[in-house]
Amino acid sequence: MEIHAYEKLWLALALVLIVGFIGTITYGAAGAGIDMIDDKGGTVDPATLDQHPKFGDPGIERNGENSYDVYVVARQFVFEPGTTEPLRVPAGSTVTFHVTAADVIHGFEVVGTNANTMAIPGQVAEFTVEFGEPGEYGMLCNEYCGSGHHVMEGKIVVMEQEEFDSWYEQQQAQGEAEN
Amino acid sequence: MKLTKARALILIAFSVPVAIELRTVAGFFNVELPLIAVAVIEFLFLALLFVLYGLYGEGSESAA
Amino acid sequence: MATASGGGEFVDKFPDEAAVIKASFLIAFVSLGIGAFFGLVQALHRTNVLRVIDSADYYTMLTGHGVLLAIVFTIFFLCGVFHWAVARSLDRPAESALFSWAWVGLMTTGAVLATIAILGGFVPNLGMSADVLFTFYAPLQAHPVFYIGLAMFIVGTWLSGADWFLSYRAWRQDHPDERIPLQTFMVLTTMIMWYISTLGVAVSVVFFLIPWSLGLIESVNPLLTRTLFWYFGHPIVYFWLMPAYLLWYTVLPKLAGGRLFSDPLARVVFLLFLLLSTPVGIHHQYLDPGIAEGFKFIAMTNTMFLLLPSLLTAFTVVASVEHGARQRGGKGYLRWLGALPWRDPAFTGMALAGAMFAAGGFSGMINAGMNINYLIHNTLWVPGHFHLTVGTAVALTMMAGSYWLVPQVTGTKLYSRPIGLLQVIMWFVGMVFMSNAMHRAGLAGIPRRTAEPQYQNFEFLTPIGSIFELRVQIALGGTLLFLSVVLFLFNILLTSLGEESDRPVDSHLPEPLSGPEGSPRILDNLAMWTGIAAVLVVLAYTLPLAGIIQNGGGLFGGGLPVPATVSAGFDLVLTTVTSAFNTLWGVVA
Numbered sequence: 143m144e145i146h147a148y149e150k151l152w153l154a155l156a157l158v159l160i161v162g163f164i165g166t167i168t169y170g171a172a173g174a175g176i177d178m179i180d181d182k183g184g185t186v187d188p189a190t191l192d193q194h195p196k197f198g199d200p201g202i203e204r205n206g207e208n209s210y211d212v213y214v215v216a217r218q219f220v221f222e223p224g225t226t227e228p229l230r231v232p233a234g235s236t237v238t239f240h241v242t243a244a245d246v247i248h249g250f251e252v253v254g255t256n257a258n259t260m261a262i263p264g265q266v267a268e269f270t271v272e273f274g275e276p277g278e279y280g281m282l283c284n285e286y287c288g289s290g291h292h293v294m295e296g297k298i299v300v301m302e303q304e305e306f307d308s309w310y311e312q313q314q315a316q317g318e319a320e321n
Numbered sequence: 322m323k324l325t326k327a328r329a330l331i332l333i334a335f336s337v338p339v340a341i342e343l344r345t346v347a348g349f350f351n352v353e354l355p356l357i358a359v360a361v362i363e364f365l366f367l368a369l370l371f372v373l374y375g376l377y378g379e380g381s382e383s384a385a
Numbered sequence: 386m387a388t389a390s391g392g393g394e395f396v397d398k399f400p401d402e403a404a405v406i407k408a409s410f411l412i413a414f415v416s417l418g419i420g421a422f423f424g425l426v427q428a429l430h431r432t433n434v435l436r437v438i439d440s441a442d443y444y445t446m447l448t449g450h451g452v453l454l455a456i457v458f459t460i461f462f463l464c465g466v467f468h469w470a471v472a473r474s475l476d477r478p479a480e481s482a483l484f485s486w487a488w489v490g491l492m493t494t495g496a497v498l499a500t501i502a503i504l505g506g507f508v509p510n511l512g513m514s515a516d517v518l519f520t521f522y523a524p525l526q527a528h529p530v531f532y533i534g535l536a537m538f539i540v541g542t543w544l545s546g547a548d549w550f551l552s553y554r555a556w557r558q559d560h561p562d563e564r565i566p567l568q569t570f571m572v573l574t575t576m577i578m579w580y581i582s583t584l585g586v587a588v589s590v591v592f593f594l595i596p597w598s599l600g601l602i603e604s605v606n607p608l609l610t611r612t613l614f615w616y617f618g619h620p621i622v623y624f625w626l627m628p629a630y631l632l633w634y635t636v637l638p639k640l641a642g643g644r645l646f647s648d649p650l651a652r653v654v655f656l657l658f659l660l661l662s663t664p665v666g667i668h669h670q671y672l673d674p675g676i677a678e679g680f681k682f683i684a685m686t687n688t689m690f691l692l693l694p695s696l697l698t699a700f701t702v703v704a705s706v707e708h709g710a711r712q713r714g715g716k717g718y719l720r721w722l723g724a725l726p727w728r729d730p731a732f733t734g735m736a737l738a739g740a741m742f743a744a745g746g747f748s749g750m751i752n753a754g755m756n757i758n759y760l761i762h763n764t765l766w767v768p769g770h771f772h773l774t775v776g777t778a779v780a781l782t783m784m785a786g787s788y789w790l791v792p793q794v795t796g797t798k799l800y801s802r803p804i805g806l807l808q809v810i811m812w813f814v815g816m817v818f819m820s821n822a823m824h825r826a827g828l829a830g831i832p833r834r835t836a837e838p839q840y841q842n843f844e845f846l847t848p849i850g851s852i853f854e855l856r857v858q859i860a861l862g863g864t865l866l867f868l869s870v871v872l873f874l875f876n877i878l879l880t881s882l883g884e885e886s887d888r889p890v891d892s893h894l895p896e897p898l899s900g901p902e903g904s905p906r907i908l909d910n911l912a913m914w915t916g917i918a919a920v921l922v923v924l925a926y927t928l929p930l931a932g933i934i935q936n937g938g939g940l941f942g943g944g945l946p947v948p949a950t951v952s953a954g955f956d957l958v959l960t961t962v963t964s965a966f967n968t969l970w971g972v973v974a
Contacts (some may be wrong), residue, residue, distance in 0.1 A: 144899050149650070149700060156696040160689045163750065167685060170756045171678070178671070178755065180678040185936050241674075246524045247607055249763050253830040253843055256759035260672045263524060263607050264942055267674035280843025284763035284832035286518050288525065289441035292837040327727035327806060334737070334810045338817045341858070344849050356854065 179259050183240060183268030191215065191244050199317075202231065204310070205238075214241045216248035216261040218288050224281055224296025231298065232306035233276045241267045249284035252298060260285060276300045324377045329370055336366050395473065395892060396796040401482040402472045403794040407881075408489050409465035410791065412496070413458045413783075414874060420453035421870035428819065428863025431838060432856035443836035444516045445506035451519030452503060455625070455775060456538070457496045462783050463628035464492070464545050467572045469790065470631060471549045474568035475556045485548055492541030498534030502527060518834065520614055521594070523605045529598040536590050539583050546576035564901040565909050567648055568635055574655040575627040577915050578620055581922060582663045585616030593941070606942030608675045608933050615666035616926060623662040625775050627655070629782040633702045633735060635894060636789065640732040641725055643709025645897035646701050649904030654701075656908065657694040660918050661687055664925030671755055672762050675936060680929040681755060687925065688753045695746060702739060708898070730805030734785020737813040738778050741820075745773030748824060765838075766827025769820045777816050784873050785809055791880055792889035799890070800879035804872055811869040819862025822855040829855075 145153075170176045191197050200213035200222050210231065215222045223229045231237050241250045243261040250267070251258045259267040283294035301309065340363040347354040396403040423446040429435040430443055438446065468485070472478060479485050505513030505528065515527035549572050553565070565573070589610045596602045638645045645651065667684035670676055707721055715721030726732050748770040751757055761767065788805050792798055799805065829845040829852065831838050838845075845852050907913070934940055 144647075144903050145650070146647070146704075149647070149697075149704075152700045153693075153697065156693055159696075160692055163689050163692075163754065164686050167755050168682075171682070176756045178678045178681065179674055180681070181675050181932065181936065183674050185675065188942075247522045247611065249832070251763070251830065251832065254846065258672060258759050258762050260670075260674065262611070262674060265608055265673070265675040267672075278843070280840060282832055282840060284835075285522075286444060286447075286525075286834040289444060289516065291444070292440055292835045295840045295842055297842040325728065326803075327733070328723065330806065330810050331727050331733070334813050334817075337814050338821065341817070341821055348849055356850065 177269055179267050179269055183266030185264055186242055186266055188242070188244060188263040191242070196240065197242060201313070202229070202237075202310070208232075208235045210235055210237045212237050212239050214239060214250065214261075215244050216241065216250060216283065216287075216294075217244035218246065219283070219290040219294040221250070221281060221283075221294070221296040224298070225294070228278075228297040228299045229281075230306060230309060231273050231300055232303045233273060233300050234303070235273050236270060237273060238268060238270045246287050247285055248287045248294070249282075251282050251284045253280040253282060255279070258284070273300050276302055323379070324374050325379055329374050329378070332370060333367065336363060340366075394796060394887075394889065395469065395793040399472045399478050401485070402468055402478055403796075405479075405482070405485045405489055406465040406468050406794045409461045409468070410787070410794070412493060413461035413465065414877060416453040416457040416461070416496070417780075417870060418874050420450050420458060421867050423447070423450040423453070425863055425867035429860055431836060432860045433837070433839060434856065434860040440836035442507060444518065444834075445503065445514065447834060448506070448516055448518050449500070449503045452499060454780070455519055455621075457500070459625045459775065459779060459783070460538075460542060461492065461496075463625070464488075464542070465794075466628045466631065466783075466786070466790070467545070467549060467575075469794070470568040470635075471552050471572050474566035475552055477552065477556055479548055480551045480555055484544070484551075488541045488544035488548060490541075491544060492538050495534045495536070495538030495541055498530050499538065500534075502531035502534060520618065522614070523594060523597065523607050523610045526598055529595060532590050532595045532598055536587065536595065539587055539590075542579065543583070546579065549573065549576060564906075567645075567651060567897070567901065568631060570652055570909070571627065571631045571634070571655050573911060574659045574914070575624065575631075577911065578627075578659045578662050578918070579624050581915075581918055582617045582620030582624075585613045585666075586618075589613035589617075602941055604942045606933065606940060608673065609930070609940065609942070611673070612667070612670065612676075612930065612933055615669040616663065617666070618669060619666040620662040622771075622775065623658050625779045627658065629738070629779045630654070630698060632782055632786045633698065633739060634705075636786065637702060637732070637735045637739075638705035638709055639894050640729060640735070640789065641706040641709030642713040643705055643711075644895040646704045646708065647899045648897040648901045649899065649908065650697060650701055651897075652901070652904065652908045654694040654697050656914055657691075659914055660921060661691045661694075663918065664921045665691060667925070667929060668753055668755075671758050675933060676929055677932065680925075683925055685753065685755045687921075692746070692750070699739075699743065706736065728802065728806065729788075730802055730809050731785050731789040733806060734788070734809035734812075735782050737809060738781035738785065741773050741781070741813065741816060742778035744820075745770060745778060748773065761827050763833055764827035765823045765831045765833050768833050769823030769827055772816060772820045772823065776820075777812070781809060781812050781816075784812070787873075787877060789890055789892075791877055792886075793892050795881045795883075796885045796889055797880055797883035798886045800876050800883060804876050808869050808872040808876065811865050811872065815862045815865030815869060817862070818858045819866065822858035822862065825850075826852070826855045826859070 171178065186194060186197060196213045197215055200215045203211045203213070205211050212229065212231070214224065214229070220226065221229070239257075241259055241261045242265065243263045245263065247263070248261040249259070250261050257269065257271050259269060261267060277300050279298040279300070281296045281298055283291060287294065340359055343359050343362065344354045426438060426446055427443065427450060430438065468479070499515070502513055502515040505511045506516050513528045513530065515531035517525045517527045517531070521527060549569070553569060553573060593602070593605045593610050597605050634645055634651045665684050665688045667676060667680055668688045671681055706725065710721040710724045713724045713726070715724030725736070748766070751761060752767065752770060788799055825847060829847045831845050847855065
């Protein structure tokens with residue numbers, strides 16, 4: 143089979159490009175340790191989400207020094223928490239998100255960042271985010287989820303540590319009073 | 322080479338992506354180009370093309 | 386390839402085939418018109434330039450836009466092209482005109498049913514809607530008619546493939562030692578890829594979505610149906626693209642005044658697509674929970690290798706076009722570009738489509754990058770990308786190709802070349818505006834598939850220019866694209882109404898510079914390549930699917946036990962599908 147010299151050169155360059163792409167991504171995953179959404183979040187029964195120990199009353203939970211878990215339920219057309227109540231996190235913290243959907247497939251995107259995942263009924267998406275300075279982020283649903291998809295949005299408020307602590311204690315107290 | 326209608330149209334077509342990404346290119350050199358500057362540059366290009374078409378285009382006598 | 390060069394025009398030689406192709410094109414163009422109109426309304430709506438519909442109806446239109454353009458227009462058109470290519474390159478009519486009409490009829494019925502279900506969404510009291518978009522992710526549910534229409538359509542495409550395989554088999558009996566003609570080779574490899582990949586969507590629709598929408602089963606496993614969709618959803622991209630490649634390889638060089646550079650490399654490219662198109666679907670699910678990172682990584686590497694056939698195509702097509710330009714007297718390193726036949730809308734449209742496909746390829750590399758994808762997943766970047774690929778590389782090539790193909794099946798001359806030229810250039814300029822702005826908007830985080838991407842809690846920010854400018858660009862681009870489609874349809878309509886001509890178009894296709902003779906015969910061993918493709922699919926999908934079924938609450942989700950009857954039925958149909966596949970294999974071998 144006759145292959146022109148230029149064509150061979152082009153073929154070689156194309157392969158170098160492809161291997162280069164794969165190399166940078168492999169480095170990103172293995173070397174730099176970029177976290178991917180995968181199956182580590184586990185599964186959950188969407189039909190009994192209300193009785194789930196975490197997703198039954200979703201929100202933020204301290205799990206260590208400066209380290210938190212956040213449980214988020216996406217449902218037509220709200221994020222809980224996030225839409226009616228902003229999702230509050232302290233500045234300078236490490237937050238592990240656990241996101242699932244109650245009804246149909248949704249998306250969860252923190253606007254202007256690469257915090258972005260699908261929210262699929264029955265599956266829990268788990269990923270970790272570092273929050274820096276106090277401020278506000280928007281969040282939105284980026285997967286079509288029904289006729290009100292475009293109103294599905296929310297807010298993340300990054301608070302000063304002290305401010306957050308007093309809010310968090312108040313929440314805890316309220317929770318205990320209800321039980 | 323004669324500037325035919327087809328060639329002129331192709332040049333106009335390719336000037337559009339260049340124009341709308343001009344500000345990005347300028348941004349690489351830390352030049353902030355306002356939108357109006359881009360519009361003026363594109364307009365000048367079209368005017369130049371129009372003149373060239375008049376000089377060397379179809380129907381003109383001085384075919385290059 | 387030159388077998389059909391002598392003895393009259395296509396329409397005179399193959400009147401039955403020409404009629405089938407005309408019917409396919411007609412349905413394709415009607416869908417194009419409706420779909421493009423929906424696109425215009427959406428472009429103006431989501432940018433808040435003009436809102437004539439309710440935002441809830443936006444999604445009905447978006448479903449219509451996706452299904453009518455990406456499924457009905459593209460596939461009907463490509464069936465026409467393939468029918469033409471097989472008859473022309475084998476130089477023989479289809480085995481049975483009745484059978485050809487059967488697949489046209491089945492596909493049409495399916496398309497009409499699905500369209501009725503979608504448009505039902507505009508009539509609130511009808512109780513029929515299918516606002517599930519092109520991807521129909523469960524648990525969003527459409528009316529059963531939508532899924533049934535879809536299934537009929539897919540089965541119709543299977544029959545169309547059988548039509549071409551039957552032609553090939555008959556040809557093979559008469560020509561036992563010849564190489565498969567290039568165009569037929571392209572059609573057959575594409576169809577094998579299509580058979581392998583549509584199994585996924587067929588299983589999803591027939592076993593899960595139809596019974597579920599009829600209320601026969603309670604729930605579905607959303608991640609399973611989604612994964613099955615993408616098992617088919619990426620190869621369909623190549624199903625759209627392969628007819629464009631067929632035209633770029635076999636027709637564009639001729640239009641440029643030359644001939645194809647290399648026949649064997651064209652075969653290699655199509656084989657690479659057959660092998661790699663399917664085991665990559667998981668790259669649409671990089672952000673899905675429930676799929677281990679390793680499987681995503683495998684899909685990513687396969688996807689990156691899928692760049693190879695497209696990069697090879699870029700070389701071959703540009704080389705063939707340059708050869709054409711030099712045949713026409715072009716000189717210099719770049720000055721030869723001026724010697725190309727830019728007046729010819731068929732050439733110019735395909736060349737512009739190819740140029741935009743290069744841009745689309747680059748944005749696709751970003752999508753394929755497993756980590757950088759997080760920045761743009763489900764943002765407007767993604768529609769920006771695929772409006773360059775399917776929306777231009779494919780759609781513009783199809784429209785440009787029509788200027789050369791339609792006269793061959795109608796026997797009438799093209800109504801207007803200048804209008805055609807203006808049309809393809811308008812498409813290019815409109816798409817530059819729209820797609821560029823969509824990519825930029827995506828980088829700013831603006832989501833796709835959203836009627837009103839204007840929110841209460843936050844503003845989107847863009848580093849250069851403003852969001853307002855991007856909106857204006859999208860609206861302007863969308864308007865130009867719609868006007869371009871109107872010009873196209875008008876031109877084709879008047880062409881078909883024109884007077885018959887003895888020689889409507891120069892339809893001769895010259896032989897490639899390097900023919901197939903020197904290439905290994907193993908390239909033509911379709912059974913072997915089918916086997917390898919199947920193995921790759923099994924390797925890429927068995928474990929992820931098993932994991933999804935095991936962890937995601939079984940085949941039907943929700944932790945419900947699988948009803949025994951359904952399970953038995955599942956086994957039965959699986960056996961049937963396997964045996965049908967084996968039969969097909971027998972024909973190929």
